[in-house]
Amino acid sequence: MLITRRGFGCTMMAAAARPAAVTELKAYLQGLIDSKVVPGVKVAATLDDKPFIELFLGTYCDQKRRDNPCEWKAVHSLASVSKMVTATAIVMAWQDGLIDLDAPAVKYIPEFGAHGKEKITIRQCLTHTAGIPTAIPGKWMDTDEHWNETLALVCDKELEFEPGSRTVYHGSTGPMVAAAVVRRKSGGKSWHAICKERVFDPLGLASMTFELPPPDVPVAMLPAPKDLSQGARIYRNGVNNPGGGLMGNIGDILKFLRFHTRGGVTGDGKRLLAERFWQEMHTNQFAGKPAATKDKPGHESWGLGMMLRAEGTKGNAGWLGDPDRSGPRVFSHAGISTALAVGDPDARLEIAILTTDVPDPVSKASEIRRNSINGVYAAR
Numbered sequence: 001m002l003i004t005r006r007g008f009g010c011t012m013m014a015a016a017a018r019p020a021a022v023t024e025l026k027a028y029l030q031g032l033i034d035s036k037v038v039p040g041v042k043v044a045a046t047l048d049d050k051p052f053i054e055l056f057l058g059t060y061c062d063q064k065r066r067d068n069p070c071e072w073k074a075v076h077s078l079a080s081v082s083k084m085v086t087a088t089a090i091v092m093a094w095q096d097g098l099i100d101l102d103a104p105a106v107k108y109i110p111e112f113g114a115h116g117k118e119k120i121t122i123r124q125c126l127t128h129t130a131g132i133p134t135a136i137p138g139k140w141m142d143t144d145e146h147w148n149e150t151l152a153l154v155c156d157k158e159l160e161f162e163p164g165s166r167t168v169y170h171g172s173t174g175p176m177v178a179a180a181v182v183r184r185k186s187g188g189k190s191w192h193a194i195c196k197e198r199v200f201d202p203l204g205l206a207s208m209t210f211e212l213p214p215p216d217v218p219v220a221m222l223p224a225p226k227d228l229s230q231g232a233r234i235y236r237n238g239v240n241n242p243g244g245g246l247m248g249n250i251g252d253i254l255k256f257l258r259f260h261t262r263g264g265v266t267g268d269g270k271r272l273l274a275e276r277f278w279q280e281m282h283t284n285q286f287a288g289k290p291a292a293t294k295d296k297p298g299h300e301s302w303g304l305g306m307m308l309r310a311e312g313t314k315g316n317a318g319w320l321g322d323p324d325r326s327g328p329r330v331f332s333h334a335g336i337s338t339a340l341a342v343g344d345p346d347a348r349l350e351i352a353i354l355t356t357d358v359p360d361p362v363s364k365a366s367e368i369r370r371n372s373i374n375g376v377y378a379a380r
Contacts, residue, residue, distance in 0.1 A: 015047040017379040025375030026055055033058040037364050040070040040356035044250050045376045046258060048348045049267070053376055060356035061224035063215075063231035074218045075207050075247050076354050077235055079335030082246035085208070085256065086175050086191075087126055087281065087305020088273070089198045093182045095277045101126075108181040109151075115158040122181055124163055125174040127285045127302045131163040134171045141176070142239035144188070151180055166297040167286065175243035175305075191240045202272055203259055208248035210240050219247070220356050222338060244335075250352045257343040257350035260331065282331060282345075284308050306331045324374055337365035342373060351376050 029041050040058030056070040068074070094101045099108065101123045106113040112120070117132065124130040132154065139150040154173050161168065179191050186194055192210035200208050212232050213219055219232040238245030259266060260282070264273025273281070286299035301308040309330040325344070332342040337358050342351040353372050359365050 015050040021379035060220040062218040081335040086242040125178040179242035205252040253352040
């Protein structure tokens with residue numbers, strides 16, 4: 001039967017899900033809301049390029065009211081899920097010959113070489129091995145002036161460990177340096193403009209932005225502000241932040257994931273990433289190197305801008321929130337404790353999970369992700 005899936009703005013045959021598994025997953029999610037762990041949760045998935053699961057439960061707070069019923073079109077802050085989109089735009093620039101991923105960043109940003117950072121490559125900035133501090137507290141990137149001030153702070157930082165010797169999550173700094181290289185080679189365009197041109201528009205990701213969403217777009221504000229009149233302005237500190245400023249709705253997360261599970265090919269069959277460059281993004285950059293443990297520094301299973309499950313249950317189980325999936329090509333990225341995007345090219349499956357506030361307690365985030373992902377897989 002042909003049905004209309006309002007959640008994804010399309011009319012197509014939905015992939016059949018096992019009713020009992022969906023009912024069990026829905027009951028679990030509703031239990032989280034009833035026990036006030038989260039006010040609302042969204043779990044959506046596509047299978048074989050078709051809508052598969054849409055569970056939107058509870059409420060979210062937007063610019064006008066605090067108890068909106070969860071629905072598909074509200075835009076969320078995606079936090080570090082941004083890194084997958086940022087890396088895709090950077091790899092596209094590499095593919096076009098605009099930059100060399102294995103060149104030192106100082107080739108493009110000479111001032112970055114201060115304090116022994118002259119050999120750090122763009123690839124190391126994308127794979128959390130640059131050895132620079134993870135964050136720059138309190139700084140914004142919303143204007144060129146603020147961007148340049150923040151970049152200057154990063155350039156002035158000293159090394160925390162020998163570049164390439166281990167992986168330590170570079171939450172804001174690594175992605176910003178890599179993005180700054182592309183900005184300089186793109187005539188100074190904003191990071192949003194670059195991603196819009198290379199990723200958002202070609203993939204039809206109309207809700208995705210590194211800027212503030214338009215005033216008429218509902219934004220799931222997290223945490224809910226005391227003064228709703230602030231609207232989406234509370235996210236100004238994320239504008240143009242390559243490592244964590246992306247905003248978008250759950251349908252566009254799934255579209256982006258499908259681009260990667262299809263091997264860099266759009267829904268209408270256009271290849272935007274040549275196979276070589278797609279493979280680079282999805283290859284464990286540290287295969288054969290010692291894995292990190294809680295007692296000894298080492299490496300995790302990072303691709304370019306995304307976490308991989310190539311090492312089975314080693315490395316990124318906690319980050320992924322799902323130690324049960326160990327397919328060699330499963331990829332993902334988490335966004336603080338409220339967002340997760342997962343793609344499985346072999347299963348032709350994409351999963352997006354969003355909560356409308358930080359779980360209480362926050363330690364429940366990994367459980368929510370794990371149980372939600374297992375529930376989706378059980379429904380196949």
